[in-house]
Amino acid sequence: MKRSVEDHAARFDAKASEYDDAKSEEYRACANLVIERADPGPEDVVLDLGTGTGAIALALAPDAARVVGRDISEGMMEEARAKAGERGLENVGFDYGTFRDPAYDGPVDVVTSNFAMHHLADDEKREAIEVIGALEPGRFVLGDVMFFGEPDPSAPFFDPSVDDPATVGLLADAFTDAGFSLTAVERVHDQVGVLVAERGPTGTADANDP
Numbered sequence: 001m002k003r004s005v006e007d008h009a010a011r012f013d014a015k016a017s018e019y020d021d022a023k024s025e026e027y028r029a030c031a032n033l034v035i036e037r038a039d040p041g042p043e044d045v046v047l048d049l050g051t052g053t054g055a056i057a058l059a060l061a062p063d064a065a066r067v068v069g070r071d072i073s074e075g076m077m078e079e080a081r082a083k084a085g086e087r088g089l090e091n092v093g094f095d096y097g098t099f100r101d102p103a104y105d106g107p108v109d110v111v112t113s114n115f116a117m118h119h120l121a122d123d124e125k126r127e128a129i130e131v132i133g134a135l136e137p138g139r140f141v142l143g144d145v146m147f148f149g150e151p152d153p154s155a156p157f158f159d160p161s162v163d164d165p166a167t168v169g170l171l172a173d174a175f176t177d178a179g180f181s182l183t184a185v186e187r188v189h190d191q192v193g194v195l196v197a198e199r200g201p202t203g204t205a206d207a208n209d210p
């Protein structure tokens with residue numbers, strides 16, 4: 001971890017009111033892919049980690065039974081709650097929770113996370129993916145800054161002082177170790193991508209495996 005959870009929370013609290021204003025084309029493409037790939041059904045519970053101002057949670061709420069948003073920044077979640085109220089969405093809630101401890105132990109069908117896990121060090125990402133696997137979702141859709149090749153140091157997608165993106169290979173291994181099968185790898189940019197990981201109904205990577 002380059003910064004503590006408290007440091008990240010304070011940083012996002014400070015920029016929460018402007019967070020939605022300027023978003024890159026790549027961020028938007030990534031968020032749209034996460035929303036499309038999450039594809040919850042009307043009975044599904046979605047857990048969105050690092051939910052921020054609710055870009056993913058609020059977009060999925062009309063299609064899901066319930067959306068649980070978790071974040072460490074109260075300022076970001078205040079923005080999300082305000083938008084949920086404006087849109088009349090009553091099946092979405094936002095409360096404190098970390099990747100390490102999402103503070104949610106109910107049933108979950110789909111886990112999403114967009115542009116948030118790169119704040120964790122690689123060993124913490126592995127731990128987070130283990131924690132998510134233990135919740136036994138059918139699907140985990142991760143959109144984030146991630147390296148498809150050697151990162152271009154002049155590219156704008158991460159700030160080395162606060163961000164710690166992983167390689168796609170490390171994330172793929174972590175999914176497999178946590179009992180997921182990686183079913184899609186979508187490259188948005190050589191430093192931005194969406195990974196879709198799924199689990200069989202028995203909690204194994206593929207329930208049809210012999």
Ligand SMILES: C[S@@+](CC[C@H](N)C(=O)[O-])C[C@H]1O[C@@H](n2cnc3c(N)ncnc32)[C@H](O)[C@@H]1O
Nearest residue numbers: 012050051052055071072073076098099114116
């Ligand atoms: C760049 S924002 C992304 C927000 C949102 N998912 C989106 O797509 O716009 C990253 C979010 O991750 C949250 N975050 C950072 N570290 C976290 C952690 N360890 N656990 C949970 N959330 C975290 C921050 O507070 C922030 O709201």
